[in-house]
Amino acid sequence: MRQRAYVVPIALAALVLLSGCLAPLQAGGGSDAGASDPATISATGSGEVTAEADLAVVSVSVTATADSADAARQQVATDAEQMRQALRDAGIADDAVETVAYRVNPEYDHSGDSRDIVGYRAVHTYSVExxxxxxxxxxxVAxxxxxxxxxxVAFTLTDQTxxxxxxxxxxxxxxxxxxxAETVASASNLTLGDVRSASTDGGVQPMYYERAALEDTAGGGTSFEPGPVTVTATVSVTYEAE
Incomplete structure (x- = not known):
């Protein structure tokens, strides 16, 4: 029994020593076993730039109601062509005007027990830049x-701007x-290294004037006073640290 008491600790010590010798050999041989990932620091930053709008987008609709769908369609087509020609005469190119919506729908009388068709409504909506x-x-003009x-009416930016x-x-x-990230690294007694990954998000915040803001007074021309347009970006970056 005494002999066993001495043999077991010796065997365990030998195993520990052998393990300590093998571990560096495994890491050096390309295995990830036992290797620790390098420290990283992640940070998110926001940036914005403000500029005057260089593009206005006017959403304008031509509508008509009639007893039949075809009559409503014809009236909208006539009025839309009149508007398009007036815009051309004002020097607005055809490629600055495009259709964004078109529909012809029945209109119903909901006052009674049944739902009766009382006419048709046609709408042709354009976007003018x-x-x-x-x-x-x-x-x-429209x-x-x-x-x-x-x-x-939206005041925004051209693609280039x-x-x-x-x-x-x-x-x-x-x-x-x-x-x-540098502040975090300094507080953690680390040195910021190379970027490991980065992603970004953001967009443009145009200025909108809704329908209620377009009321004219005293028969004068419509005018706007657009505010600045802001472009924002958010970036998330992960750095190596040591």
Whole structure:
């Protein structure tokens, strides 16, 4: 019994020593077993750039009601062509005007027990893109030549301007994320390393003028005072740290 009491501890010690010798050999041989992942620091930063709008988008509709669907369609077609020609005469190119919605629906009388068709309503909705200072002119020309509904006016950015400002917003967001990550690293006695991953999100916040804001007074021309447009970006970055 005494002999066993000495043999077991010796065998265990030998096993521990052998394990300590084998572990470095496994790591050096390319195995991930026993290897620890490097420390990382993740941070999220936001950036924005504000600029004056360089594009106005006017949503305008031509509507008509009639006893039959075909009569409503014909009336809308006539009024829409009158509006389109007036826009051409005002110097607005055809490729700046496009159809965004079209429908012909029955209208019902819901006052009785049964639902009776009392007529048909046709709606042709267009989107008109112009320079911001011409938005009021488009409203006046359209309403004066067949259009009877302005859905909204949006002041936003052209694709080129949007791309340029978004690039700057992303740069600002990356700087903000790195500043936060460096603060965390310093507080943790670490040094910030290379970027391991990054992702971004964001968009444009146009200025909208809804239908209620388009009421004109004293018979004058419609005018707008658009505010600035903001392009935002959010960046999430993960850095190595040591």
């Amino acid at each position: 112009v320079e911001p200072d011409r938005a009021g002119e488009v409203v006046d 309403v004066g030549n067949g259009a009877d509904q302005i859905d909204n 949007r791309a340029e400002l978004r690039e700057r917003a992303i740069e600002n967001a990356v700087d903000a994320a790195r500043t936060d």
